[in-house]
Amino acid sequence: MSTLKAVRGTRDLLPSETALWNRIEATARAVFARYNFGEIRTPVFEDTALFARGVGEETDIVSKEMYTWEDRARAQSEKTQSLTLRPENTAGVVRAYIEHQLGETGQLQKLYYIGPQFRRERPQKGRYRQFSQIGAEVIGPTSAGSESPLRDAEVLEMLATLLDEMGITGWTLELNSVGSAADRARYNEALRAALAPVVDKMCVDCQRRAVTNPLRVLDCKVAADQPIIDTLPVISDSLDEASRVHFAAVTAALDAAGVAYTRNHRLVRGLDYYTRTTFEFTHGGLGAQNALLGGGRYDGLSEMLGGPRAPGIGFAMGEDRLVLTLQALEAAHAPKADAFIAPLGEGLNPAALALAKELRRAGLRVELGEGGFRLKKSFEAADKTARRIVIMGEDELQSGILTVKDFATGLQTKVPRAELAVFLSKPAGE
Numbered sequence: 456m457s458t459l460k461a462v463r464g465t466r467d468l469l470p471s472e473t474a475l476w477n478r479i480e481a482t483a484r485a486v487f488a489r490y491n492f493g494e495i496r497t498p499v500f501e502d503t504a505l506f507a508r509g510v511g512e513e514t515d516i517v518s519k520e521m522y523t524w525e526d527r528a529r530a531q532s533e534k535t536q537s538l539t540l541r542p543e544n545t546a547g548v549v550r551a552y553i554e555h556q557l558g559e560t561g562q563l564q565k566l567y568y569i570g571p572q573f574r575r576e577r578p579q580k581g582r583y584r585q586f587s588q589i590g591a592e593v594i595g596p597t598s599a600g601s602e603s604p605l606r607d608a609e610v611l612e613m614l615a616t617l618l619d620e621m622g623i624t625g626w627t628l629e630l631n632s633v634g635s636a637a638d639r640a641r642y643n644e645a646l647r648a649a650l651a652p653v654v655d656k657m658c659v660d661c662q663r664r665a666v667t668n669p670l671r672v673l674d675c676k677v678a679a680d681q682p683i684i685d686t687l688p689v690i691s692d693s694l695d696e697a698s699r700v701h702f703a704a705v706t707a708a709l710d711a712a713g714v715a716y717t718r719n720h721r722l723v724r725g726l727d728y729y730t731r732t733t734f735e736f737t738h739g740g741l742g743a744q745n746a747l748l749g750g751g752r753y754d755g756l757s758e759m760l761g762g763p764r765a766p767g768i769g770f771a772m773g774e775d776r777l778v779l780t781l782q783a784l785e786a787a788h789a790p791k792a793d794a795f796i797a798p799l800g801e802g803l804n805p806a807a808l809a810l811a812k813e814l815r816r817a818g819l820r821v822e823l824g825e826g827g828f829r830l831k832k833s834f835e836a837a838d839k840t841a842r843r844i845v846i847m848g849e850d851e852l853q854s855g856i857l858t859v860k861d862f863a864t865g866l867q868t869k870v871p872r873a874e875l876a877v878f879l880s881k882p883a884g885e
């Protein structure tokens with residue numbers, strides 16, 4: 456009998472990993488509390504129409520990635536219903552906002568969530584079919600200030616704080632504005648016109664996108680298409696005065712709060728509900744799936760779902776990607792030995808042990824290799840565990856002059872044995 460395994464794109468998290476997940480979630484909850492957010496928990500499955508209307512029929516998520524099924528009627532009086540495992544949480548939160556008439560309070564609703572989402576994507580590092588998001592939404596009537604650019608800047612500043620407190624360094628905030636629905640329609644036309652004479656030189660996906668949804672051409676990763684994409688009009692030229700003023704106010708507030716960002720004219724995002732501000736925080740350590748999180752403003756979403764006017768802004772962090780980034784950063788900062796001693800041949804093992812004893816007694820952290828290893832293998836093992844490698848060959852033993860290589864600088868130095876302990880106790884790279 457074949458053994459059963461977790462479904463492709465899903466994973467078990469064992470105790471060795473869940474500790475880090477819990478730490479990340481605890482940090483998020485603590486930061487959300489300081490910014491006065493409350494937790495919302497919406498169902499894991501919803502009416503399919505919610506995502507079709509909210510996220511958009513034409514998007515990749517709705518057109519090909521959703522887990523959707525016809526739910527059987529249990530009684531003759533019941534109808535079958537199309538249900539979908541949530542691919543994201545913003546549409547569910549806005550549905551709940553409408554259903555519970557949260558706008559009637561007249562206050563801004565500041566809601567956060569942590570939980571699983573489902574998309575039938577091609578699994579790879581950082582991309583799964585069940586993944587977890589930590590997200591937040593700020594939504595409310597315009598009278599509560601929900602449209603203010605200060606809300607955008609506050610959310611972005613909170614994200615910078617969140618990442619800092621989680622210990623994630625080296626991120627980049629990429630920022631753009633996709634304007635109002637009318638701005639986007641204008642931009643789509645400009646793109647369509649610019650693409651017409653060149654699209655036959657582009658990849659097949661772009662040829663399709665140029666017809667169905669020209670904005671998506673900007674997401675193309677095919678190298679040969681990039682020079683063409685670079686010549687296309689940019690969305691900032693299609694923004695109306697109000698959207699420009701809004702964006703300028705967001706960046707002014709970010710400057711005042713010391714949150715660094717770069718403008719990415721191609722950041723249009725893969726969900727249809729966005730208006731004005733869009734953003735992603737990326738991290739170089741993640742490889743191809745480099746978005747730690749994404750979000751933006753969605754001033755028309757509530758009305759698209761049949762609710763009152765309720766502008767909003769929010770984001771979702773990919774928790775799996777936060778974990779991957781932290782694991783990589785922690786591995787890079789794991790304490791390393793001061794030296795790895797590599798005997799050249801088994802006959803030098805005893806001499807290497809004597810040297811290791813000498814250095815350890817001098818207070819150094821020392822890893823002892825094995826003379827039976829080939830030199831290449833010793834170097835690989837040393838690079839993983841220590842800042843420097845000390846070669847102990849026949850010549851070194853006779854002359855009392857040892858060869859030390861520093862992995863940070865790549866420099867090789869000859870050091871008399873009597874000076875070795877002092878040499879190795881200096882910080883790496885000196």
Ligand code: HAM
Pocket residue numbers: 542543544545574576581582583584585586587588590591592725726746747748749750751752753768769770771772773774775776
């Ligand atoms: P999104 O960009 O589709 O936006 O997803 C947000 C983040 O979730 C991504 O940046 C990524 O870190 C993570 N993510 C997405 N798909 C996967 C996957 N297959 N595997 C692992 N991680 C993934 C949204 O979902 C919007 N609801 C964000 C939002 C909230 N906008 C406004 N409010």
